[in-house]
Amino acid sequence: MYNQSKITKGTLLWGVLLILGLTLGACSTGYNEDISSDRQQTNMVVRFTLPESASASAKSKAGDGYEDGSVIENYIDVQNSCKVLFFSQNNTFLGLLDRQVVAEIDKRQYNVCGIPPLNLPSDFKIMIAANWPDMSVIDNAVAGATTIDDICHAAASVFDMLPGLMLDLEKGHLMPFFGIRSYSGIPILPGTTTLPEPITLLRAMAKVEVIFDVDDRDSELTPAVTLCHFNGKGYCAPYRVYDQNDYGQGNDWDSDYLHRLHLVTDDNNNDKEASGRRAELAMSADGSYRWTAYIPEYRNLKADGSPAPDEAYIEIKLASQAPDEKPFRIYFSLYSGETSANTTLPRFNIERNNIYRFNVSLHHGQLSIIARPWNYRPQPEINA
Secondary structure, eight states: OOOBOOEEEEEEEOOOOOOOSOOOOGGGGTSOSOSOSSSOOEEEEEEEEOOOOGGGOTTSOTTOOEEEOOHHHHOOOTTTSEEEEEEOTTSBEEEEOEEEEEEEEOSSEEEEEEEOOTTOOSSEEEEEEESOSOOHHHHTOOTTTOBHHHHHTSGGGEEEOOGGGOOBTTTTBOOOEEEEEEEOSOOOOSEEEEOSSOEEOEESSEEEEEEEEESSOOGGGOOEEEEEOOOSEEESSOSSOOSGGGTOOSSOTTTOSOOSOOOGGGSSOSSSOGGGOEEEOOBOTTSSOEEEEEEOOBOOBOTTSSBOTTOOEEEEEOTTSOTTSOOEEEESBOOSSOBTTOOOSOBOOBOTTEEEEEEEEEETTEEEEEOOSOOOSOOOOSOO
16 A cells, blocks of 8 residues: 655644633723722733634735634633733743733633732733643742743643543643733833733644545544654743743744743653553544644654654554554654655654644545645635
8 A cells, every 4th residue: 555644734823712601800891990999000901812824814924824723722711720920021020910800802812801010110021821730830939039930840830641632621631821922111000001912822732633535434444543652741831931032923934933842851751651652542523534632742853853763653554454564654754755664754843832734545445645735725624
C-alpha cells in the first residue's frame, strides 16, 4: 500500500465563550456605578479577545493561517477559574482585579469588570490566568515581590495530561489559558476605566488531529490511531513572556505565536515515561472518521535540529492489515510526496496553541496520507 504523508499546521484561536448563570454587578449596566461600597474607587473593564480568522475579516491578509476554535476549545470558567493579575513595568506583582464580574460577551470578546489595586500606576501590565487547575501560586503572590516568572514557572502552574487526551466540560477537563499585555499612560480616576486594547490568550496545549476520507465507512476499515511519545505534564503559561509583543497578537503568521517550548524539567523526561507513552485515540462520536488529542508541548528536535531519539509520532493500523504487518507511521514533519518510511525529513516541535493535522485518504484499500499547503480561503466546516 502506498503511503504519502504530510502534516498541516495551523494556529488555534480562542473565541466564543459560554458563560451562564452569573449575577452581574454594576459594571454590566453601563459601567457607571462604583461596585465598591466602602470607598471611592476606580472600576476597571478588562477585555479578552481573539484575532479573527481570514474568512471572518476582510482586513486579514490572505494566508494568515488561523482557525477559530470550537466552543469547548474556547471555554473559560470565568466564575471559578479566571484571575486578572496586575504587574509593574518591571514585572513585579501589584495585585488582583477584585470583585470581578463578567460585564459583556459577544462572539469574539468578553469584558470583565472589577476593582484594580490601590495606587495603581498609569503604566502597568495585566496577566490573565484561566482554567489553571491550581491557582495557589496566584493566591499566595506577594505584592512587590512575586514576579511574572515566579508564577509562570511555579510547580503549581503545571497541569496533567487530560484523561483520554480529550477536553471534557462536564468533568472539568479544560484548556488552560494565558495572556498578557502592557498598558501605558492609563489615567486611574474615580469612576470607570475601560482599557483601550484587549488581551489575546494562548492555549497551553497543542491539538493533534487525524482525519480520514474513505469511500465506504465500513467498520472493517476503521483504523486504530495511536499517538506515541508525549509528555504527561505541561505548564499553563509560557516562560519569559512579559507583554503582547513577546508572543504576537494574531496579525503576523511568521512570528505568532511562540516558537519556543516551556517544558517541565526542561525536557521530555518530566516523569521518565514520555518516550514509552502510547495512547490509542478514540474516533469522534459523530462518526466523522476524525481522531483528536490535546497534549502538552513536546520536544521533537535536538539542539542541532535533527530528530530527537524520543520524538513523537502517530501509528495507523488498518483493520484489514495482517497482525504481523507494521502500522503506518507518521512523523510530525513536513512531507512533500515522500512515503512515511522517509525518516530524514525535518521535524516540528509540538508547540502550544497550534494544530497538527493529518488528512488521510482511504480508497479501495489504498492508504495515502495527503496534505496540501494551508488553505487560507474559507473551507467547509470540519466539525459536524
